[in-house]
Amino acid sequence: MASKHILVIPGDGIGQEVTEVSKQVVEAIGQKFGHAFSFDYALIGHAAIEATGQPLPEETIEKSKASDAILFGAVGHPKYDNDPSAKVRPEQGLLGIRKALGLYANLRPIKLFDELLEASSIKAEILRGADILFFRELTGDIYFGEKGRQDEGATAYDIAKYSKYEVERIARKAFEAARTRNGKLCSVDKANVLETSRLWREVVQEIAKEYPDVTVEHQFVDSAAMLLIKDPRRFDVVLTANLFGDILTDEASQIAGSMGMLASASIGDTVGLYEPIHGSAHDITGKGVANPLASVLSAALMLDISFGMKEESEAIIAAVDGVLKDGFRTGDIADAQTDRAKILGTEAMGAELLKRI
Amino acid sequence: MASKHILVIPGDGIGQEVTEVSKQVVEAIGQKFGHAFSFDYALIGHAAIEATGQPLPEETIEKSKASDAILFGAVGHPKYDNDPSAKVRPEQGLLGIRKALGLYANLRPIKLFDELLEASSIKAEILRGADILFFRELTGDIYFGEKGRQDEGATAYDIAKYSKYEVERIARKAFEAARTRNGKLCSVDKANVLETSRLWREVVQEIAKEYPDVTVEHQFVDSAAMLLIKDPRRFDVVLTANLFGDILTDEASQIAGSMGMLASASIGDTVGLYEPIHGSAHDITGKGVANPLASVLSAALMLDISFGMKEESEAIIAAVDGVLKDGFRTGDIADAQTDRAKILGTEAMGAELLKRI
Numbered sequence A, B: 001m002a003s004k005h006i007l008v009i010p011g012d013g014i015g016q017e018v019t020e021v022s023k024q025v026v027e028a029i030g031q032k033f034g035h036a037f038s039f040d041y042a043l044i045g046h047a048a049i050e051a052t053g054q055p056l057p058e059e060t061i062e063k064s065k066a067s068d069a070i071l072f073g074a075v076g077h078p079k080y081d082n083d084p085s086a087k088v089r090p091e092q093g094l095l096g097i098r099k100a101l102g103l104y105a106n107l108r109p110i111k112l113f114d115e116l117l118e119a120s121s122i123k124a125e126i127l128r129g130a131d132i133l134f135f136r137e138l139t140g141d142i143y144f145g146e147k148g149r150q151d152e153g154a155t156a157y158d159i160a161k162y163s164k165y166e167v168e169r170i171a172r173k174a175f176e177a178a179r180t181r182n183g184k185l186c187s188v189d190k191a192n193v194l195e196t197s198r199l200w201r202e203v204v205q206e207i208a209k210e211y212p213d214v215t216v217e218h219q220f221v222d223s224a225a226m227l228l229i230k231d232p233r234r235f236d237v238v239l240t241a242n243l244f245g246d247i248l249t250d251e252a253s254q255i256a257g258s259m260g261m262l263a264s265a266s267i268g269d270t271v272g273l274y275e276p277i278h279g280s281a282h283d284i285t286g287k288g289v290a291n292p293l294a295s296v297l298s299a300a301l302m303l304d305i306s307f308g309m310k311e312e313s314e315a316i317i318a319a320v321d322g323v324l325k326d327g328f329r330t331g332d333i334a335d336a337q338t339d340r341a342k343i344l345g346t347e348a349m350g351a352e353l354l355k356r357i
């Protein structure tokens, strides 16, 4: 029996709704396996701005550092999206916590549950068996370089930056993972145009020598965006920079049927943060229809990666598999074949999961 | 009868093979409609480096400026891709000519020929009727900002930059086009993270006021990458920056069945340049199997946009439609239903087109 302290940061929009379900799932796992999981809450994003004026209160960072793992929801609010000149923005909370905790590696597994083969816009025969693990660099690139205005606001700039060290440490994590999978790694860059990508490619070529058992290929990001849809099964581990990873993993959500199914783990040298890759989705907030499975699968990643609880993690995945096999769906993953009576809201889906744990 | 001077810049790899076919098609159109088309050739990319040491010889720029339009192939060579430290690179030729001629607007129409509905990895019912026109900004962004190394080469940087003026002029072109289509424009940026995107969004919001008849939406690039595959029919005109446009249009090639079908027009204030969106494809170079249709459709765009020859342009599109209807395919657009005897190489496909003009 282990004792672990989990910080829940629901954030904005549906982040609140889905994180509540995954917290309940983790509690149920604790009871079943006899672990003492304790929970605390903290604010981030729009919710934090409303309460404190800051997207990332100091207290949230302190509580994060004191926790064994973080269960994260989402940040964002349409108010800021339509006001490009807003100075304080919810996303600063998310970017800030990634930086403050040194979460440089964002793992995004893309795997299709068999039952969802028909939920995707991509043909089933193209998808069957696809299984990709993305390693997105998360604390560098154009996200964190200097940015600003010149010429009295008439020109804007953003600086993309990478050091060899930053590329090395994420590359090593990706190569290690490739070793335990199918031994293939695709590094994605734009080395025919960008200097940061040329450094990226140099470093990956260098590290590759330490892993002769891993087959490496390099793809330009435009080509990778095309190949992901044309032939997703050609990929095993994909290693890429912060901005390219943001774009490609959202795109790849279509391989898994829906964004509502995709979990992620952000890790560094200390505490890990687990979040669905979907956003705050204000268009469906408060309607009780959000798909909680991405958040629940993020909790499964947390048990596995941060706590080393393999069996417990698999119990969650089995529960997700179970509800899907029994025909239950949230709206985003329903298709023409779905029994209308089995289309559930967020809470009812949570209840079905709990029954199976 | 009009007299027009066309500069052919085949470039590298399959660029040579496909451009030859489209030149023949344009010649046939000239004969049929009684136009005096004259042609000249110029070098770029790896071919130019081999011949002159430069990816973009001065002579190529001079000939370009003296022409009425440019029929362009592709640039690139694997030699440089595997050597990130190469100082002279084929792509500098392409980026250089875009800049030298002020080709700031890259139009990429994504439209599926009915006969290719089954060639895509995306389901036919998702694709049917999809028709998107991309406006990709082509002479700014992280492509053309300062780039370099620091810390004795251990850190690399690239500066992304946009001025209001650069965004305005491409936005106006996109809004004008939306007016003649379904009146919908989607502007794609990453305004929740990038300052250049916030400037982009501000300017687009401003210009939108001049076009009250056009419905505008803003999408973040990650979300757009997802929606393009999930529901391509929701898009009409898509307006975006250089790097995002590079990624999204390659991805969108899957909507049209294959990259081998996609044409583009690069325009500015003077001469226009027409090129397929595919690259030099050295893996199939010299095998005579490259799909020439993207280049041929680029020639159709040239007749329409640069010469105002609507009927002539449509004659080319009808010829492409004709060969497809008659069951002819190149390998990249063949599917399980294709009669093996009708899978043609580059030249044979060209011959079928010429028969129909």
Ligand SMILES: CC(C)[C@H](C(=O)O)[C@@H](O)C(=O)O
Pocket (backbone or CB within 6 Å): A075, A076, A091, A094, A095, A246, A277, A279, B192, B193, B222
């Ligand atoms: C909300 C936003 C800043 C964030 C990002 O771009 O990283 C999100 O899209 C993600 O992928 O986690």
Ligand SMILES: CC(C)[C@H](C(=O)O)[C@@H](O)C(=O)O
Pocket (backbone or CB within 6 Å): A192, A193, A222, B075, B076, B091, B094, B095, B246, B277, B279
């Ligand atoms: C070859 C490369 C520099 C180019 C680009 O990135 O613009 C190509 O991908 C394109 O889209 O025309």
